[in-house]
Amino acid sequence: MKKILYPILLFVLIVLLAACGGGPAGGPAASEPETASEAAADTGGEVTEETAVSEAGPQLADELSVYNWADYIDEELLTAYEEEYGVHILYDTFASNEDLLAKLQAGATGYDVIVPSDYMVSQMIELGLLAEIDTAQIPNFANIGDEFKNAPFDPGNKHCVPYQWGTSGIAYHPTEPYFVDNPPNSWAYLFDPALLENYAGDGINVLNDPRELMAAALVYLGYEGNSQNPDEIAQARDVVIKAKPYYKTFNSEDYDDTLLIAGEVVISHSWSGDAANAYWSTYDDATGESEWAYTIPEEGAVKWLDNICITASSQKQETAVHFINYLLDAANGAAITNFTYYASPNEAAKAYIVEEILNDPSIYPPEDVQAKLYWLTEVGDAVFLYDEAWTAIKGQ
Amino acid sequence: MTTVSTTDAQLDKKEILMEAGIDPMSQLAGYLSLFHSTLWAFMLFRWVTFGSINWTAFASELALSQWPAIMAYLIYGGFLVVDLVVGLGLLRKVEAARKLGIGRGIVAIILAVAYFWLTREFVGAMIVVGLAGMLLILELRYAAWSIAYPAGFWLAVFFVAPMLIVLVVSLGERSRLGTVSYPPFSLGGIGGYFDDYVRFFSRVGGEFIYLRIFWRSVLLATFNMLACLIIAYPFAYWIARQEERYRNSLVFLVMIPFWTNFLVRTYAWMLLLRDSGLINNFWTITLHEQAVALSGNSAFFAWLAQITDHTLPLLFNQPAVMVGLLYGYFPLMVLPLYSNLEKLDWSLLEAAADLGANAWYSTVRILLPLSMPGIVAGSIIVFIPSLGAYVTPDLLGGAKVALLGNLLQQQFMTVRDWPFGSAIGFIMLFIMLMATLLYFRTLNQSETAV
Numbered sequence: 001m002k003k004i005l006y007p008i009l010l011f012v013l014i015v016l017l018a019a020c021g022g023g024p025a026g027g028p029a030a031s032e033p034e035t036a037s038e039a040a041a042d043t044g045g046e047v048t049e050e051t052a053v054s055e056a057g058p059q060l061a062d063e064l065s066v067y068n069w070a071d072y073i074d075e076e077l078l079t080a081y082e083e084e085y086g087v088h089i090l091y092d093t094f095a096s097n098e099d100l101l102a103k104l105q106a107g108a109t110g111y112d113v114i115v116p117s118d119y120m121v122s123q124m125i126e127l128g129l130l131a132e133i134d135t136a137q138i139p140n141f142a143n144i145g146d147e148f149k150n151a152p153f154d155p156g157n158k159h160c161v162p163y164q165w166g167t168s169g170i171a172y173h174p175t176e177p178y179f180v181d182n183p184p185n186s187w188a189y190l191f192d193p194a195l196l197e198n199y200a201g202d203g204i205n206v207l208n209d210p211r212e213l214m215a216a217a218l219v220y221l222g223y224e225g226n227s228q229n230p231d232e233i234a235q236a237r238d239v240v241i242k243a244k245p246y247y248k249t250f251n252s253e254d255y256d257d258t259l260l261i262a263g264e265v266v267i268s269h270s271w272s273g274d275a276a277n278a279y280w281s282t283y284d285d286a287t288g289e290s291e292w293a294y295t296i297p298e299e300g301a302v303k304w305l306d307n308i309c310i311t312a313s314s315q316k317q318e319t320a321v322h323f324i325n326y327l328l329d330a331a332n333g334a335a336i337t338n339f340t341y342y343a344s345p346n347e348a349a350k351a352y353i354v355e356e357i358l359n360d361p362s363i364y365p366p367e368d369v370q371a372k373l374y375w376l377t378e379v380g381d382a383v384f385l386y387d388e389a390w391t392a393i394k395g396q
Numbered sequence: 397m398t399t400v401s402t403t404d405a406q407l408d409k410k411e412i413l414m415e416a417g418i419d420p421m422s423q424l425a426g427y428l429s430l431f432h433s434t435l436w437a438f439m440l441f442r443w444v445t446f447g448s449i450n451w452t453a454f455a456s457e458l459a460l461s462q463w464p465a466i467m468a469y470l471i472y473g474g475f476l477v478v479d480l481v482v483g484l485g486l487l488r489k490v491e492a493a494r495k496l497g498i499g500r501g502i503v504a505i506i507l508a509v510a511y512f513w514l515t516r517e518f519v520g521a522m523i524v525v526g527l528a529g530m531l532l533i534l535e536l537r538y539a540a541w542s543i544a545y546p547a548g549f550w551l552a553v554f555f556v557a558p559m560l561i562v563l564v565v566s567l568g569e570r571s572r573l574g575t576v577s578y579p580p581f582s583l584g585g586i587g588g589y590f591d592d593y594v595r596f597f598s599r600v601g602g603e604f605i606y607l608r609i610f611w612r613s614v615l616l617a618t619f620n621m622l623a624c625l626i627i628a629y630p631f632a633y634w635i636a637r638q639e640e641r642y643r644n645s646l647v648f649l650v651m652i653p654f655w656t657n658f659l660v661r662t663y664a665w666m667l668l669l670r671d672s673g674l675i676n677n678f679w680t681i682t683l684h685e686q687a688v689a690l691s692g693n694s695a696f697f698a699w700l701a702q703i704t705d706h707t708l709p710l711l712f713n714q715p716a717v718m719v720g721l722l723y724g725y726f727p728l729m730v731l732p733l734y735s736n737l738e739k740l741d742w743s744l745l746e747a748a749a750d751l752g753a754n755a756w757y758s759t760v761r762i763l764l765p766l767s768m769p770g771i772v773a774g775s776i777i778v779f780i781p782s783l784g785a786y787v788t789p790d791l792l793g794g795a796k797v798a799l800l801g802n803l804l805q806q807q808f809m810t811v812r813d814w815p816f817g818s819a820i821g822f823i824m825l826f827i828m829l830m831a832t833l834l835y836f837r838t839l840n841q842s843e844t845a846v
Binding site: 096098099101102105123126127201203208210234237244247248249250251258262263264380381383384387388389390391392394395396 | 570572573574575600601603605606608609612666670671672706712794795796797798802803806808809810811812813
């Protein structure tokens with residue numbers, strides 16, 4: 001037994017001696033850089049060019065974890081950032097705002113930068129899940145168009161900066177026999193059984209998203225898309241239930257690839273970027289035509305804005321701010337739009353965005369169409385009505 | 397004589413061992429204590445060398461670093477010394493060491509609970525509590541408990557505690573922002589805690605929307621269970637009647653699909669069944685072209701050309717969901733049936749035949765009753781996951797129709813009504829508990845019948 005005892009005692013002695021020598025400086029905190037305030041002061045005073053920011057040399061962390069929508073960034077931008085600044089990016093994706101919130105609420109820590117949509121931003125602010133951002137520290141914030149600053153869900157951009165925006169309309173096959181003479185220009189083409197039966201056999205998809213589909217049905221009935229009126233919500237529910245037998249799928253995740261481009265459906269409730277993906281994927285260079293078209297119904301449609309925010313639990317706010325500034329750079333903002341086909345709120349980026357996207361009315365709608373777009377906003381306690389309506393629709 | 401002398405020698409040896417008084421529990425506790433002290437030494441070493449070695453900090457260390465620096469040294473160093481003393485003392489049979497060890501175990505558990513209360517760091521606290529509990533039981537010499545302890549601890553931490561959390565959450569209600577809140581307590585309003593359970597069984601907008609989903613799920617799961625049973629029984633029977641050297645390979649083949657992720661296999665079904673998939677391509681292109689070419693010859697080919705004109709609606713409907721479920725859970729039915737049939741005494745069937753029973757009679761009176769435990773086990777193993785299935789209806793059913801699994805997922809992820817989701821979870825748990833109880837009942841009956 002003594003043979004074991006002495007080495008152990010020796011080891012303990014060494015460790016204790018080392019502890020005395022090292023003083024109370026042990027533990028992980030000692031190795032973390034504590035220059036946050038210093039570096040923040042540096043960047044705040046710099047000129048707006050990106051190179052200047054990197055020269056100022058804020059203390060960047062080794063890693064930054066970014067949680068974004070699937071297929072929502074040109075991943076080469078991430079690689080370029082890693083190479084330029086030596087920050088390893090842990091990239092992860094989610095499928096819906098609710099998924100994102102559920103994860104954060106369940107206590108997931110370790111995400112630094114997240115990309116929630118408009119109505120979710122206001123909820124997250126109320127729940128205290130977002131850190132405050134000082135836009136003065138983000139020189140490239142000046143690139144953002146004025147109409148996207150100071151949005152109602154985040155007054156004064158205290159928590160978030162705009163990332164990408166788009167609309168929710170209808171994607172359809174222009175060559176479908178029924179659509180040749182009657183191009184779908186109204187939500188009736190997704191909700192009116194008399195119209196639906198003309199092309200239901202060829203496939204109809206709607207977004208598997210309670211707020212989006214209910215908003216479309218509400219607007220079709222002539223109500224407000226954010227209605228909190230129980231009667232109106234019940235009517236919208238019945239409209240969807242009556243139309244449901246004609247639907248082939250409820251899909252909002254991979255419908256552009258698996259349903260639209262694959263030719264499984266001929267009309268779909270669709271987000272603008274996914275419709276643009278279908279348009280360009282089926283585009284024929286020889287004829288200059290595509291199998292898919294996108295329209296914003298005349299009754300009006302949802303417009304949405306996704307935002308870059310920092311989680312309140314993030315330990316790497318400074319690096320996160322630096323990364324956000326990188327994403328808001330004009331050339332980088334354009335690279336994102338050229339990849340995702342969603343419109344960029346970045347005014348300065350327009351110089352770098354390819355012509356065919358800038359001139360595409362389904363991505364950058366003309367003025368008269370823009371006037372008919374509205375935000376999805378928080379509905380308060382009516383969220384329960386939406387939930388019950390959705391369960392009733394799915395339970396049929 | 398030689399035999400006697402060897403037994404004598406053995407006896408001597410035994411007596412010497414008895415005199416040495418080897419107490420396996422103290423010994424185990426001693427070694428465990430020494431193992432503990434090396435753990436503490438390792439943690440202390442990490443703590444001291446954080447400046448020079450680039451360790452990845454544990455959550456517990458991040459939590460500890462929030463406290464005064466002296467705390468870490470006190471905790472690590474103190475436990476290191478105490479565990480060393482206790483371990484060596486126990487191995488040398490010092491009675492005081494046992495008492496010190498008991499005291500140390502109690503202090504460690506109290507400290508770990510306090511530590512969790514202050515820092516909310518679960519893993520570190522659980523490791524300390526788990527090991528301290530083991531030590532305590534060994535030092536208190538509860539022999540039976542010490543054997544049951546690892547399994548018991550596992551059950552408590554990973555089964556009982558989560559179930560309790562779900563139960564507590566199910567009694568709350570969703571606030572406007574999706575957090576869980578509890579109504580103020582009053583004896584009269586105690587029913588308010590259970591309104592999520594009531595909601596599941598009540599009308600919403602004039603219809604029982606939740607019960608409807610519930611019944612549909614139960615029907616589908618029952619149908620899937622029966623379909624699996626009808627196909628899997630002859631299959632398992634066939635394997636069990638093969639020569640012994642082939643049986644294992646055949647069972648192995650049944651398990652091969654498990655090597656691929658279920659999601660991937662479901663997507664494979666989508667590729668097969670969709671409008672532009674393999675089956676429809678064959679139907680609308682290969683078959684159609686042949687039929688058109690031959691349609692002048694006979695009425696049959698003209699008819700065939702006509703029906704192969706359209707794609708078959710194979711995907712995004714109820715039959716596709718059933719096919720997906722049947723495919724997914726079929727092996728789960730084969731395995732318990734096979735393990736039951738394999739052990740069956742086939743001579744009983746021969747005896748029945750000798751006594752004049754025909755094939756039908758001996759199957760119904762001998763084979764089925766004897767294989768009942770396998771049938772019930774397989775049915776439960778298939779029924780329970782079918783009831784909670786949500787990937788299959790989403791992907792193969794086009795997310796058009798919700799089942800219980802989808803309802804549950806929707807409550808947690810989309811609506812964030814955790815209390816209602818937990819209540820649904822508990823209702824499902826209750827049903828599954830009933831199914832399991834039924835299983836044991838049947839098992840007992842069939843055993844007493846034999």
